[in-house]
Amino acid sequence: MKLVRFKTNDKDKNGVVINGGLVEINHSLLDAAQSPFDDLERKEFYHLDEVKILPPVHPSKVVCVGLNYRDHAEELNMTLPEEPILFIKPSSTVIGHEDNILYPPQSHQVDYEAELAVVIGRESRLVNQENALDYVAGYTILNDVTARDLQQKDGQWTRAKSFDTFCPIGPWIETDLDPSNQKIGMKINGQVKQDSNTKNMIFSVEELVEFISSIMTLNPGDVIATGTPPGVGPLQVGDVAEVSVEGIGILKNEVSPI
Numbered sequence: 001m002k003l004v005r006f007k008t009n010d011k012d013k014n015g016v017v018i019n020g021g022l023v024e025i026n027h028s029l030l031d032a033a034q035s036p037f038d039d040l041e042r043k044e045f046y047h048l049d050e051v052k053i054l055p056p057v058h059p060s061k062v063v064c065v066g067l068n069y070r071d072h073a074e075e076l077n078m079t080l081p082e083e084p085i086l087f088i089k090p091s092s093t094v095i096g097h098e099d100n101i102l103y104p105p106q107s108h109q110v111d112y113e114a115e116l117a118v119v120i121g122r123e124s125r126l127v128n129q130e131n132a133l134d135y136v137a138g139y140t141i142l143n144d145v146t147a148r149d150l151q152q153k154d155g156q157w158t159r160a161k162s163f164d165t166f167c168p169i170g171p172w173i174e175t176d177l178d179p180s181n182q183k184i185g186m187k188i189n190g191q192v193k194q195d196s197n198t199k200n201m202i203f204s205v206e207e208l209v210e211f212i213s214s215i216m217t218l219n220p221g222d223v224i225a226t227g228t229p230p231g232v233g234p235l236q237v238g239d240v241a242e243v244s245v246e247g248i249g250i251l252k253n254e255v256s257p258i
Helices: 029-033 070-076 129-135 148-154 205-213
Strands: 002-008 011-018 021-025 045-047 052-054 062-066 085-089 101-103 110-112 114-120 136-143 167-174 183-188 191-197 223-225 233-235 240-245 249-257
Touching (some): 002 029, 011 029, 029 136, 052 167, 114 183, 114 205, 129 136, 129 205, 167 249
Parallel strands (some): 101 249
Antiparallel strands (some): 002 011, 002 052, 011 021, 110 233, 114 136, 240 249
């Protein structure tokens, strides 16, 4: 089931993607993720091209994982990490499907990073990986946009990862997905730049939920970005970035100047 937030007639609404369009629901998306579809109150039907797709959640934080693909580590000739490498993107970075990524004047190398994202459905603290998926509402797509030159200059990642618009998420939440074996890729202006599979992740979704929730409480709506495969590269103003995850869809954003 694909759950989506959208805007029409200046009103924010929640819906389910069905038959090439959207059916409005009264439930919040996180509540809907826990409910059988037949129990959802169905309202008006909308075509996808007549609404504005919004970010599927308003996370209090986006917890990101660095170097979590074996093929990416091989590309960089780096040793596999013994534990997940974590950093956080602030909620102010979040934008939705077809919103513009703004290229900051402080940077001269802004990179794309295609990622599978985990949406937390329940408060998660000291969760065991055996039941970790019980705390997951579903999955979406994320582009971990990064000012690479500033990352290298600063020696830590906060500034490089935190510019407004540097975390496109969407277009919706897929509640029925096996996160351990899905194709993931990135196209820039229609050309394939990243092409891998989530089976190459070093740390599984279950391991990440356990590890992160042992450090910080994950709130409903928080997002875990599970890392990027090989092929990371630069974005230019005017580029169109399309992140795809099998079973979810495509997250599309254009790069614009500020």
